[in-house]
Amino acid sequence: xxxxxxxxxxxxxxxxxxxxxxxxxxxxxxxxxxxxxxxxxxxxxxxxxxxxxxxxxxxxxxxxxxxxxxxxxxxxxxxxxxxxxxxxxxxxxxxxxxxxxxxxxxxxxxxxxxxxxxxxxxxxxxxxxxxxxxxxxxxxxxxxxxxxxxxxxxxxxxxxxxxxxxxxxxxxxxxxxxxxxxxxxxxxxxxxxxxxxxxxxxxxxxxxxxxxxxxxxxxxxxxxxxxxxxxxxxxxxxxxxxxxxxxxxxxxxxxxxxxxxxxxxxxxxxxxx
Amino acid sequence: xxxxxxxxxxxxxxxxxxxxxxxxxxxxxxxxxxxxxxxxxxxxxxxxxxxxxxxxxxxxxxxxxxxxxxxxxxxxxxxxxxxxxxxxxxxxxxxxxxxxxxxxxxxxxxxxxxxxxxxxxxxxxxxxxxxxxxxxxxxxxxxxxxxxxxxxxxxxxxxxxxxxxxxxxxxxxxxxxxxxxxxxxxxxxxxxxxxxxxxxxxxxxxxxxxxxxxxxxxxxxxxxxxxxxxxxxxxxxxxxxxxxxxxxxxxxxxxxxxxxxxxxxxxxxxxxxxxxxxxxxxxxxxxxxxxxxxxxxxxxxxxxxxxxxxxxxxxxxxxxxxxxxxxxxxxxxx
Amino acid sequence: xxxxxxxxxxxxxxxxxxxxxxxxxxxxxxxxxxxxxxxxxxxxxxxxxxxxxxxxxxxxxxxxxxxxxxxxxxxxxxxxxxxxxxxxxxxxxxxxxxxxxxxxxxxxxxxxxxxxxxxxxxxxxxxxxxxxxxxxxxxxxxxxxxxxxxxxxxxxxxxxxxxxxxxxxxxxxxxxxxxxxxxxxxxxxxxxxxxxxxxxxxxxxxxxxxxxxxxxxxxxxxxxxxxxxxxxxxxxxxxxxxxxxxxxxxxxxxxxxxxxxxxxxxxxxxxxxxxxxxxxxxxxxxxxxxxxxxxxxxxxxxxxxxxxxxxxxxxxxxxxxxxxxxxxxxxxxxxxxxxxxxxxxxxxxxx
Numbered sequence: 001x002x003x004x005x006x007x008x009x010x011x012x013x014x015x016x017x018x019x020x021x022x023x024x025x026x027x028x029x030x031x032x033x034x035x036x037x038x039x040x041x042x043x044x045x046x047x048x049x050x051x052x053x054x055x056x057x058x059x060x061x062x063x064x065x066x067x068x069x070x071x072x073x074x075x076x077x078x079x080x081x082x083x084x085x086x087x088x089x090x091x092x093x094x095x096x097x098x099x100x101x102x103x104x105x106x107x108x109x110x111x112x113x114x115x116x117x118x119x120x121x122x123x124x125x126x127x128x129x130x131x132x133x134x135x136x137x138x139x140x141x142x143x144x145x146x147x148x149x150x151x152x153x154x155x156x157x158x159x160x161x162x163x164x165x166x167x168x169x170x171x172x173x174x175x176x177x178x179x180x181x182x183x184x185x186x187x188x189x190x191x192x193x194x195x196x197x198x199x200x201x202x203x204x205x206x207x208x209x210x211x212x213x214x215x216x217x218x219x220x221x222x223x224x225x226x227x228x229x230x231x232x233x234x235x236x237x238x239x240x241x242x243x244x245x246x247x248x249x250x251x252x253x254x255x256x257x258x259x260x261x262x263x264x265x266x267x268x269x270x271x272x273x
Numbered sequence: 274x275x276x277x278x279x280x281x282x283x284x285x286x287x288x289x290x291x292x293x294x295x296x297x298x299x300x301x302x303x304x305x306x307x308x309x310x311x312x313x314x315x316x317x318x319x320x321x322x323x324x325x326x327x328x329x330x331x332x333x334x335x336x337x338x339x340x341x342x343x344x345x346x347x348x349x350x351x352x353x354x355x356x357x358x359x360x361x362x363x364x365x366x367x368x369x370x371x372x373x374x375x376x377x378x379x380x381x382x383x384x385x386x387x388x389x390x391x392x393x394x395x396x397x398x399x400x401x402x403x404x405x406x407x408x409x410x411x412x413x414x415x416x417x418x419x420x421x422x423x424x425x426x427x428x429x430x431x432x433x434x435x436x437x438x439x440x441x442x443x444x445x446x447x448x449x450x451x452x453x454x455x456x457x458x459x460x461x462x463x464x465x466x467x468x469x470x471x472x473x474x475x476x477x478x479x480x481x482x483x484x485x486x487x488x489x490x491x492x493x494x495x496x497x498x499x500x501x502x503x504x505x506x507x508x509x510x511x512x513x514x515x516x517x518x519x520x521x522x523x524x525x526x527x528x529x530x531x532x533x534x535x536x537x538x539x540x541x542x543x544x545x546x547x548x549x550x551x552x553x554x555x556x557x558x559x560x561x562x563x564x565x566x567x568x569x570x571x572x573x574x575x576x577x578x579x580x581x582x583x584x585x586x587x588x589x590x591x592x593x594x595x596x597x598x599x600x601x602x603x604x605x606x607x
Numbered sequence: 608x609x610x611x612x613x614x615x616x617x618x619x620x621x622x623x624x625x626x627x628x629x630x631x632x633x634x635x636x637x638x639x640x641x642x643x644x645x646x647x648x649x650x651x652x653x654x655x656x657x658x659x660x661x662x663x664x665x666x667x668x669x670x671x672x673x674x675x676x677x678x679x680x681x682x683x684x685x686x687x688x689x690x691x692x693x694x695x696x697x698x699x700x701x702x703x704x705x706x707x708x709x710x711x712x713x714x715x716x717x718x719x720x721x722x723x724x725x726x727x728x729x730x731x732x733x734x735x736x737x738x739x740x741x742x743x744x745x746x747x748x749x750x751x752x753x754x755x756x757x758x759x760x761x762x763x764x765x766x767x768x769x770x771x772x773x774x775x776x777x778x779x780x781x782x783x784x785x786x787x788x789x790x791x792x793x794x795x796x797x798x799x800x801x802x803x804x805x806x807x808x809x810x811x812x813x814x815x816x817x818x819x820x821x822x823x824x825x826x827x828x829x830x831x832x833x834x835x836x837x838x839x840x841x842x843x844x845x846x847x848x849x850x851x852x853x854x855x856x857x858x859x860x861x862x863x864x865x866x867x868x869x870x871x872x873x874x875x876x877x878x879x880x881x882x883x884x885x886x887x888x889x890x891x892x893x894x895x896x897x898x899x900x901x902x903x904x905x906x907x908x909x910x911x912x913x914x915x916x917x918x919x920x921x922x923x924x925x926x927x928x929x930x931x932x933x934x935x936x937x938x939x940x941x942x943x944x945x946x947x948x949x950x951x952x953x954x955x956x957x958x
Contacts (some may be wrong), residue, residue, distance in 0.1 A: 039852035053850055077856025084850035090901040093846075097902045098842065102686075102842050105856035109837050113613060135610070137900075157855065276714055362777055366784060411709070422773050426709035429780050430889055433713040434941045436787075437885050440810040441938030447803045454802055458791040533784050583795060589788030596781040600774055 004029040004161050004193040005050055005080075009063035010059035012042070012049050019045045021217035022059065027210075029160075032187050032194045034204040038238055043197045044085065044165050046214065050195070051163050063161075077105035080161040081154035084094040085169065089138040093147045096134040099124055102156030124155035128182060144175030149184065162186070164196040168203070173259040176200070180207050201238070205252045207228055213237045281508050286363050289560045292468025296567040300337035301329060304574045308333075335466040340570045340584070341563035342469060343461060343525045344535055346476050348562025349483050350521040350538025351545070352555055356494050357514045358424050364536030364597060365401075365522035367425065369432035370468065371531035372521050375457060375479035378434040378530075383442055383449055396473055397527035401519045457527075459532035459585020461570055471530075472524035479520040480559065486513055488549040494551070532585045534592025535562055541599065630904030632898050636912035643916050647923045648680045652930070686816040687922045687936065688915045689828045691887055695914025696835050697873035697887025699895070699906055700866055703842045705772040708896060711889035712874045713915040715779035716761055717754045718883040719786030721875065724753025726805045739899060744819070747879035754878050758871030759780065762864065769860055775867075785817070811884035811937025813922055824880050830849040831873050835907060838866060842903040884921075884937045886944040887914050894947070917943065 003026040012020040019042040027050075029035050035043040047194040048054045050061050052068050060247055061068040063079060081102075089098055102124065103117045125131045128148040133141065138149050147167060154162055164183070187194050198204045204211055205225040212222040215237045221228050230253075234242050240257055249253040276285045301313050308325050315331075316326035347365065354363040355398065365371050377400025411427035412420075439457070443450040455463070492505045500507050525532065539562045547553040569587040576582050614623040645664075649655040655663075657671050662668040663676050694712065702710045712718055728749040761782055765775045790809070794802040807814075841862045844852045852859050877884070891914035892906065898907040921939035928934075 048850075051854060053853055072854035072856075073858055074851060077854065080854075082850070082854035084848070084854070089850050090846045091708070092896060092900045093902065094900065097900070098847075101844060101847060101855065104840065105838065109840065110621050112840065113615075113622045115615075115621075118613070154854075155935060185711075362781075367780060392867065403614075422707060422776070423709055424774060424782065425773075426711075426714060428708060428888075429776075429783070430709060430711060432823055433711075433885050434944055437810065437937055437941035441941070443937055444803075444807050444810050444938070447799070450803055450806060451799045454791070454799075455795055458788070458795050492819045532786070545629065577796075580796065582792065586788045586792040589785045593781055593785040597778055600781065601764070601767055602775040 002029045003027055004064065005060040005195070006188070007050065008060050008062065009062065010046075011057045011127055012045055012054060014045075014058045018057075018217060020049070020056075020214075023218055025212065025219060025222075027193065027195055029189070029193050030191045031209035032184065032196075032207055033210040033212060034208035035195070035197045035212050035214060035267065036199075036201055036204050036237070037220075039199075040238075041214045042217060043214045045164055047165050047195065047197050048084075050082065052076055053082065053084070074105050077157065077159075080162040080163060081157040081159040083150055083154050083165065083167060085165045087150055091136050091139060093139075094135050094137055095130055095141070095152070096121070096125075098138055098149055098154050099130075099134075099152045102153040104160075105157065121156045122160050124152040127155055127186065128152040142170050142175070144178045147171065147175070147179050148182065151179070159192075161193045161195070164194070166197050166199060169199060176203065183207070201234070201255050202231070202247070202253075205254070206247065206250050225253050226251075229255070274544075275546045277548075282553055285546060286553070286557055286560070289557065289564070292561050293563045293567070296564050296571075297337045297341055300340065300567050300571055301333040303571055304333065314330045329604055331465075335464065335469065336461055336570065337567065338466070338529055339464055339469050340566045342476055342560040343529045343532065344564070344566030345480065345559040346365075346521040346525045346534060346562070347535040348543075348558040348565070349480065349555055350518045350525075351562075352540040352551070352558045353483060353490075353514045353518050354522075354536065355540050356490050356551070357496055357518075358512065359494075360424060361541070362425070362537055362596065363428075364376035364533065365518065365525075366533030366536060367432070368408050368428035369430075369435060369521045370401045370408075370518065371526055371533060372432040372435035372439070373407075374398075374400040374401055374526035375531045376439045377403075378441050378527065379442055379449075379453055379457075382453060383446060394475070394524065394527045398475075398523035401523035401526065404431055404435065405515055405519060407530055425462065455583065456530045456582035457528040460581075460583040461566070462581060462584070463530050464528060468528050475520045475524045479517050479524070482513070482517050483521075483555050484552070485517045486510065486517075487555045490514075490551040491549075494549070530578065530585065532566070532588055534588040535565055535594065536590050538595050541595075547582075619740070619908065626899075626902075626905055629692075629899040629902075633905065633908040633912060636909060636916070636937055640688070640912045640919070643919050643923075644684060646925065647684050647713075647919050648676055650923060650927055651675075651680060677856050680800075682821050683813050683816040683922070684919060686813045686880055687918045689821075689825055690813070690881040690884060691891075691915035691918030692832065693828050693873040693877045693914075694884065694887040694912040695891035695895075696832060696917070697870040697877070699892035699903070699910045700835060700842060700870040700873075700913075701836075701888065702892050703846050703903065704863060704866055704870070705776055706846060706848070707772065708893055709775075709889070710772075710776065711886070712870070713783070713883075713885055713888070714776055715725050715758065716781075716783035716786055717758050717779075717871055717874045718878055718885070719783040719790070720757025720760075721750040721754040721792045721878040722805075722809050722883060723786050723793070724749045724756075726790050726797075727753075729801050729805055730793055730797045747820070747823070747876075750879040751817075751875040752829055754875035755871055757786070758793065758875070760869065762867055770863060771849075777825050795893060807935060808882045809937075810935040811882040811940070812925070812933075812935035813881045813918075814935070815924075820880050824876055827876050828873070831869060831876070832887055832911070834869055835873070838862075839903045841866065846901065863913040881918075882937060884918060884934070884940050886940045887917055890940075890944055890947055891917060 005027040007023055007025045010020060010023045015219050025132060035047060037043045049056050066078060099121050108218055125134055128151055130148055130152055138146055168179055179208050186192050208225055210226045211228055213220040220237055221233055230244050234240055242255045242257045244255050276282045282541045302308055302310060306327060312325050313329050320326055351364045355361055368466055374397045377396045381396040408427045408431050411506040489505060492500050492503055493510050497507055538560050543554045543558040543561055547557050570584045573582040573584050573587045610627055612625045612627060640887060645660050649657050649660045653675055659668055659672055661763050663673045702708050705751050725746060728746060761779045765778045794805055844855055844857045849859050852926055892910040894913050895906055895909035899909045918936060921936040924939050925934040925936045
């Protein structure tokens with residue numbers, strides 16, 4: 001399995017606080033990788049550093065074999081697209097105008113709307129099912145539609161790698177599934193590498209081919225969710241006691257926390273998973 | 274917070290109050306014609322019509338009293354505005370209130386040829402009120418409603434607008450410009466005691482009012498929703514703060530012209546000394562504000578002796594580096 | 608899609624997407640601007656009908672009218688138009704950089720810097736008789752230098768690992784207040800005649816414009832406007848936020864600096880020849896956004912023409928409505944600003 005992105009000895013700090021310490025990671029090509037961890041463990045920071053939005057204190061990020069620090073930001077943009085947390089569009093900007101921006105790294109001041117640009121934008125709108133809505137202002141859309149518009153922009157950027165920082169936070173469950181299904185499809189059909197930060201462990205297990213748990217400024221564990229996620233990991237990373245059982249629809253690990261709540265079982269059934 | 278225990282805070286407040294009295298005395302004594310403490314006391318007990326006594330009674334003492342009153346009012350107005358708008362760099366100047374009151378006063382002098390003290394004040398209040406409402410409304414346009422950024426920008430726009438109108442009036446009348454120019458720079462010099470006496474009722478009401486709602490302001494500062502959840506009538510508080518700010522800033526402008534930066538700096542200093550509790554911050558800010566303006570006024574007498582720098586320029590010169598420092602340090606602009 | 612027109616030339620080496628509706632709007636505005644130009648040239652103490660004005664512009668007009676128009680009116684109105692366009696574009700750029708439609712040139716203290724330079728110039732270069740020892744032709748240069756220095760200063764004071772918009776705005780406002788204090792100080796310590804002159808300049812007026820002014824202003828403005836148009840893509844991408852813009856491959860900090868300097872230069876030359884005419888930089892882009900949206904391809908031409916129309920109208924009112932008094936245009940741009948915002952308030956009161 002070749003890696004799309006690699007980090008070597010990566011350390012990142014905010015002022016005096018060390019967030020990530022000498023972290024080595026290989027992100028597999030053509031798969032969906034999800035970072036999980038407790039609040040504030042540094043998973044967003046790690047993603048942003050990989051996306052070159054943050055300069056690491058030491059260590060390197062390697063993109064397709066080349067050190068990212070040595071590449072121009074435009075070159076990076078042709079290979080990797082990032083959707084940050086809670087992006088905001090100026091008032092009145094239409095979906096089409098937003099998606100068009102995705103072509104920025106491929107354009108010059110003379111060539112602002114080539115046939116290639118037009119094709120990619122149309123494909124992006126089709127993939128995200130936004131063709132009917134392309135003239136609507138982005139701020140007039142529902143949460144799920146708006147997020148699809150931003151994803152369409154990153155699709156128009158036409159990169160092999162897609163990074164998303166908490167793309168489903170603040171969305172209700174329907175829209176969360178809508179977005180994750182879309183990303184899953186894109187990965188299946190077009191073999192794009194997807195790397196995202198998710199805070200919902202169960203959704204992460206369902207959609208990720210490769211899961212990376214961050215704790216104590218390092219990678220605590222990584223691998224296929226069904227190989228990695230178990231009671232002791234969840235206890236170690238999230239400090240939570242839970243039952244891990246196969247999801248009844250997908251078979252992937254489903255984490256059910258212990259605690260309070262109405263227990264209406266006649267007997268408590270425990271499986272050894 | 275420098276003074277953590279309540280007993281320390283009481284002592285701190287008391288000491289600062291004494292310091293203020295000290296500065297008031299210094300203001301009476303120092304200047305182009307230096308005088309002595311003895312002479313000052315004599316001017317009360319054995320007034321003999323000499324030059325020195327006249328200066329003390331008619332010039333220095335009013336000036337010291339005005340500086341103290343205006344400094345205190347502007348500082349308290351700053352605290353109120355910073356809490357209301359959740360913007361640590363808010364002040365009557367930044368939000369166009371000084372400009373609005375200033376414009377109203379210039380209009381009073383030109384168009385209405387008003388020289389009646391009371392009408393002067395009422396007009397200053399109206400100008401301040403108009404500015405407050407305009408900024409509030411303008412800052413509410415658009416999607417996210419009222420944010421610190423939008424309030425700041427709206428304040429700048431309204432401030433510029435009133436400044437334009439004021440300049441326009443002054444262009445039409447050169448003689449008026451002469452009259453008004455020094456006043457527009459903001460100064461506590463050359464004012465008479467009557468002016469101060471006419472606004473003191475409003476200032477006093479506002480000072481007492483601010484202390485009265487200081488407890489409620491602590492709750493308000495936790496955020497609109499949290500405060501409502503705790504049973505605070507946020508609408509009432511917002512209107513009350515608005516009225517108090519109008520009284521404080523309007524009176525100050527009516528007496529001394531537009532003086533900026535006091536309202537920005539002093540709340541920060543007060544908070545650094547006594548913490549975030551408004552019941553302490555407001556009185557401390559009042560006293561510190563008086564000291565700041567008194568000190569600036571004394572300095573203003575020495576820098577280009579024998580002439581004087583208007584105190585508004587001094588506060589701008591002192592205040593700007595401080596302002597930049599806070600802006601660079603960053604803050605949680607919610 | 609007939610809403611758009613693909614413009615592709617030279618076998619695809621040059622391509623552009625044109626929004627038809629927006630193009631219609633700014634072309635209409637251009638025509639309105641021309642009409643205002645012609646009518647404004649015709650109005651004044653001597654009323655000249657529009658048809659004659661057009662004839663004069665084509666070089667075919669009667670002698671008397673040609674003299675009045677070319678000596679007095681044309682330079683002034685050309686300056687008004689150019690300044691309006693420049694300030695509007697500068698405002699649009701600033702609003703894009705700060706990502707807030709309430710941003711304006713006044714907020715960054717640039718006009719304040721120019722004002723200090725002008726008043727300083729008048730105080731330094733005068734003798735006991737209060738007349739200028741140096742030719743007044745140097746005044747615009749002083750203003751431009753003042754504006755530029757202020758723009759750079761505000762930028763660098765805001766710089767700490769980058770320039771977040773809110774810090775830029777706050778420091779601009781702080782510096783602006785300081786500049787205002789200095790200006791008033793200089794005006795107070797100088798003779799009243801000087802203060803009066805300075806005050807007129809500060810309020811913003813195109814009175815006394817001559818062909819020399821035009822010869823310097825117009826080419827300079829044209830170059831800067833072309834640069835602004837070339838920067839359209841960078842402006843569009845900056846509006847999406849630093850993270851998204853970096854992700855799309857934009858060199859955010861470098862472009863922010865250059866765009867800020869471009870905006871400063873536009874404001875600087877406007878202020879040099881017309882004083883600090885306020886609100887155009889705030890209103891014109893704001894109105895333009897409501898007409899054509901936030902994309903800079905349409906925003907720049909639309910704001911430009913609205914700005915030009917605003918300043919020409921303000922100047923027209925200022926010199927005719929209070930005849931024989933001349934009220935500086937700056938008073939009326941502020942005067943139009945107030946009702947505009949009240950109107951906006953009215954429209955958005957339900958949201």
